[in-house]
Amino acid sequence: MSSLRALTLFFLAAFAAAAVLAGYLTYAASRAAVVSAVDRRIEEVGDAMLSAVAPGDSRAILRRIDAFSRRRDTGDIGFELEDSRGRRIGGNVVLERAVPLGFTTLMRRDGIVGLSAGRAQARDAGGGLRLITIAETEPIDGYGPTRVRLYLIGFGALLAVVLAGTASFGWIVRRRIGEVRATAAAIIDGDLNRRVPVPARGGAFAAQAEAFNRALDRIAALVEQLRGVSSDVAHDLRTPLARLRARLARLAERPSVSGEELEAVLAACDDVLALFGAILRIAEVTAGERRAGFRPVDLAALAEQACETLAAAASERGQRLSGGPFAPLTARGDPQLLSQALLNLIENALHHTPAGTSVAVTLAREGRMAALRVRDDGPGIPAEARALALRRFGRLETSRHRSGHGLGLPLVEAVARLHGGTLTLADAAPGLDAMMTLRVEEA
Incomplete structure (x- = not known):
């Protein structure tokens, strides 16, 4: 990644996607488990309903449906018996649409009183009859949206905690990097006394800051030594050269001395003085x-x-x-x-x-x-x-x-x-x- 912010955003996006996917898969798995359990129960109840009943005996099937419906533990099971043309013969529920053989998912729009979501199994009862067994997949009305909210709250809270933790970690790292960058920029600008702040609580960041500061201390000492040598050389030579130039200037005023020769010597002295003046100038500017x-x-x-x-x-x-x-x-x-x-x-x-x-x-x-x-x-x-x-x-x-x-x-x-x-x-x-x-x- 090109920057810490980009890396943090990439991690957050990846984790958010993983959390959303995990939440969806968990919801889908739990939903599939409920549907599978309901389908097994429907099939068992349907088998029990048609057992010991002659194929095509609608009266016997209706009597068994009536007896089954009177049991207190079967309130979530419904039946409808249809003829070969799909017309309702009887049962304890009324379906507003035809369902194919096998399993079908039912919703509130199917018009079954008291059922918001469920499963239906249509099977051949002999003699052209079809027995449709229906069971709820939600223990209470509106449980589906409630289950979605629970998943959203659970995974949302997890996602929020991780996002907050990652953002806090990213902020701490950015602050530490910013301190190092600001220190480096100050040193580049000539402030060799600038140092990286050391966290009071210790830890990895404190150890890194201390090591960085020790390196800066060593660099500053070396630079100061080099600067001192340059300044000392320039100062030590500038004074005697200035005295030499003054004496030569006095000699130049005497008529017995060659003016041309003395002018050349003076020019050479001026050149050397200009050299050391430039050295001192650069040292002064570099020091800030x-x-x-x-x-x-x-x-x-x-x-x-x-x-x-x-x-x-x-x-x-x-x-x-x-x-x-x-x-x-x-x-x-x-x-x-x-x-x-x-x-x-x-x-x-x-x-x-x-x-x-x-x-x-x-x-x-x-x-x-x-x-x-x-x-x-x-x-x-x-x-x-x-x-x-x-x-x-x-x-x-x-x-x-x-x-x-x-x-x-x-x-x-x-x-x-x-x-x-x-x-x-x-x-x-x-x-x-x-x-x-x-x-x-x-x-």
Whole structure:
């Protein structure tokens, strides 16, 4: 089954069908048992009625019927004697319709006074006569509907108990699964302190929650260690590099030092500082520390501003940057991070495509998400290399001779994840289609 709800509904439907079938079969079996017992009694009474009576002796048969009817234990047995043409000769009941030889089921509509349901056996009494023996199959009038109600109440109560139990079990399981899913979603969003609630009464669900929480504790510890190492390396190197740059800047002011050489050294220092700044930026975004300052962000305005900012740079490179259409969408997030992420996407497209390339920025709604797309008609990225492009310090062979550290797209992906979205790379045929999705804030 595709879901717990579907599995629960399937089980309930199967059990309901089984209960209804069992109830019907029980009713049919009990009804058949009653009919069989009545048929045996009719046959025995009929045999006794015609025993020691000459075939075709209507008077003798009528005398025996009269004598039999006087007995107090035979009030539910009736007789009718008919001639060869089906005309009534006598008896203690009157049939309003002809019945064939053998057994026949009688109902209230047959017009027999005091009988609501019964069985009749017509047999040859000799000389063209037919003896019809009748017996009730219900001890009291209207017992059939009463019996149906009893079965409905009995099996209905059983069905209701099982349905309630199954629904309760399904609700408990769904709640437990929902707690695990909510915890997993919070961890994916960066809240590594979130844990699954542990039921106080213990049991299988409590043991499962405790095991899951222990695994999360271990993962959180490992992530914290890794985050600490990255932050420590960046902080430890940033300070001496900043001091080095300050000293080199002072040297650059002296006339005896080659300005061109010092400018190159300064550029190298700036490059290293930018590298560690990007590492710290990604660590900060991944940790979710910026989530506290989230507010509504006009994505259309953000996209327009990004296109205006980089339009001149694209023109200098001989590339065409176009923006729109931009759907009027709002997301809840950090406007600075979202702006930086979109600028990174556009700069990545401009940086890795040749002159004459067209880069288009669009914004549209896809379900509950806003899709910010940056498409170009450049060389693109092969499908097998896209995972490498999203990895930190991941650089393709074709871009190793260009400046950069391979942290632009990982930063965009970190920002997208912080805002509950994703970054995907696809083939634009030709070129690359980079799409960042963000959760739309409903009005």
